[in-house]
Amino acid sequence: MTARGRHRRPRRRRSIAASTALVLCLIAVSGYFRLRADRTDALSRGAPVPSSSTTSSSPSTSPKIIGVATATGASTPRTATTPVHLTIPSIGVSTDLESLKLLANGALQTPSQWDVAGWYTGGVVPGQIGPAVIAGHVDSTRGPAVFYRLHALVAGATILVAEQSGTVLSFVVDRVQVYPKDHFPTTTVYGPAPIAELRLITCAGEFDRRTGNYLSNLVVLAHLT
Amino acid sequence: MNAARIARRLSAMAVAFVALTAVPVLTPASASTPVATDAFLRGAHFSPDTASVDVYLTAFSGGTTNLWLSGVGYGDVSAYRPITSGTYAVSMRPHGASASNPPVLTWTVNLRPGSAYTAAAVGMSNQLRGVVVADTLKAPPAGSGLVRVIQASSRAGHVAVRAQDGPVLTADTAFGSTTDYVAVPSGRWTLNAQSSTQPTLAGHVGVTVGSASITSVVLLDGRAGGLVLRTVLDAAGAGGVPSGSVLAGGGGTAPHQGAAADRLVAWAGLGCAALVFLWGIRSRRRVSPSRP
CATH class of the missing domain: 1.20.5 (Single alpha-helices involved in coiled-coils or other helix-helix interfaces)
Structure with a gap:
């Protein structure tokens, strides 16, 4: 024993x-x-998602409550002021905004700094009717950049855009989608919208080391609340 | 340690391993984003002799009636509301009337995904009717906007509208009707309306047609007589549309030779598991002879 x-x-x-x-x-x-x-x-991500997979993160799908909107007469667009700061609380993004224009080849310029997002000045001013476009890098050549966590955004999340005037506009995420770059959804991103909308764009997918480019774009579609 | 115990312990570990590795496979799916609203609807009042109304909306799937727009007067066009596509009943009651009162007008709108609509009350009050106008969201030709006419002036009857030194929007549109869209080069325009029913009745309005914009011009009876033109921006796109995709990454977080690294780690993990398994077997064998 x-x-x-x-x-x-x-x-x-x-x-x-x-x-x-x-x-x-x-x-x-x-x-x-x-x-x-x-x-x-x-x-x-992206591509029509299996509808069964979530119930929790989605805002109410009930169409019943639409809220009360006061009817307005003729269109009285708010004075357009430049957006200066972007905040996305749920993924810890807080960045100033630089101005983006078109490059000589017609493509959208991207921010000059890895850690700063940029607003496309040739498009719509955030808060005005139509799609305002903000782009940012997903990573630098060494590590994460300003939009590294953009893929983690879910429908219903809040995006805040501060204008130069001090006004803060609140947008709500409708969906997050990934598109191959050779099938970029130009109409969806830049085409006419009947309300004030916002698009956030960054890179996603496979990284092609020969060209130094990602093969897909991730697009967040949101609207003003 | 007997064989059953070893087997139990190993199977428990296997379960733990599966649970741990299955989690990351399942997580991405939970972040998928269902579409809550996929259509747009706005309300409008185009009946010159009908007082202000409250507009209610009832989803066919669900049935609850909710106040949508309050105090909508002649000539008012609401902002668009994002809404889930489907069939709805629109009903109008005099402004301030209880929701339990019978509506003065009820009609049905069928909203398709990705589309925008205007639900409007048109005509004189004794012939009041509800209409649903499909509003376009198609991108106008490059460098131009789309403009259409909504004829809501009872006084003017039949009307022609044209952009000064520019395209004709409509040669003849009748009270209560909406024209098709016409492409107008972007820029500042004066729109002139001329009634053919009342040759002395005419009006004009200045409008800036933005590139990729969509505009409605509403013809109304002026409060103090005359013909009033009012412009409503229906939708707008980015003026200068960038070509192609966006290059927004340096690749610093891209998996470095990702597949190879994955394989290495997976094999290391398997090897580790195999070693421990063999170790377990060996110690079990050593125990066996001494057992009774």
């Missing part, structure tokens, strides 16, 4: 150590893949 007990104890200790090692090993491996999924899940 005593002899057996003496032999058992180290064995038990050894098996406990083995189990611990195995569990730690499994946690490390799964942790690695979880990080990888977080980084690349933007890839799988």
Whole structure:
């Protein structure tokens, strides 16, 4: 009895150590893949989503309550003022906005700094009827940039745009979609909209190391509340 | 340690492993975003001799009636509301009347996804009717906007509207009707309306047609007589549309030779598991001979 007990104890200790090692090993491996999924899940985003997958994050789909809107007469557009700051509380984004124009080749200029987003001045002013466009980098050549967490936005999230005048406009996210760059949805992003809308654009998907470009764009579509 | 115990422990670990690795596979799906609103609707009052109204909306799927617009007077056009596509009943009651009173007018709107509509009361009060006008959201030709005419002036009857030194918007439109859209080069224009029913009745309005904009011109009976033109911006797109996609990343967080790294980690994990498994078997065997 005593002899057996003496032999058992180290064995038990050894098996406990083995189990611990195995569990730690499994946690490390799964942790690695979880990080990888977080980084690349933007890839799988977009495209019509399986409708069954969420109920919690969506704003009420009930069409019943539309709210009361006071009818206005002729269109009296608010005075257009320049947007200067963008805040997205749910993903910790807070950035000033630089001005973006068209490049010589007709493409949209991107911000000169990795950590600052930019507003496309040739489009619509945020808060005015139509789609206002703000673009930002997903990463720099070394690490995350201003729109790194954009893929984590969900429908119903709030986006705040501060104007030069001090007014803060509140937008609500309708959807987040990923498009291959050779099928960029120009009409969806820049085409006519009947209310004040906002688009946030960054890169997503596979990174092509030969050209130094991502192969997809991630677009957040939101409207003024 | 007996075989059953080892098996139990290993199977528990297997379950833990599956649970841990399954989580990241499931997480992205939970972030998907269903579309709550996919159509646009606005209300309008185009009946010259009808007092202000409250407008109610009832979803066919659901049935609850809600006050939508309050105190809508002649010539008013509300802002668009994002709404879930489907069929709704629009009803109008005199402004301030209880929701339990019978409405003076009820009609049905069928909203398709991705489209915008105007639900309007038109005609004189003794012939009041509800109409649904489909509003375009199509991008106008480059460098131009789209303009149409909504004829809500009972006094003017049949009317022609043209942009001064520019395109004709309509040669003849009757009270209560809406014309098709006409492309107008972007810029500042004066729109002239001339009644053919009442040759002395004419009016004009200045309008800036933005590139990629969509505008309605509403013809109204002036309060003090005459013909009044009012412009409403229906929709607007980005004036200068950038070509192609947006290059917004440096690649610093892109998985570096991602597939290879994944394989390495996966094999390391498997190897680790195999080693511990063998270790378990060995210690079990060593125990066996000493058992009774």
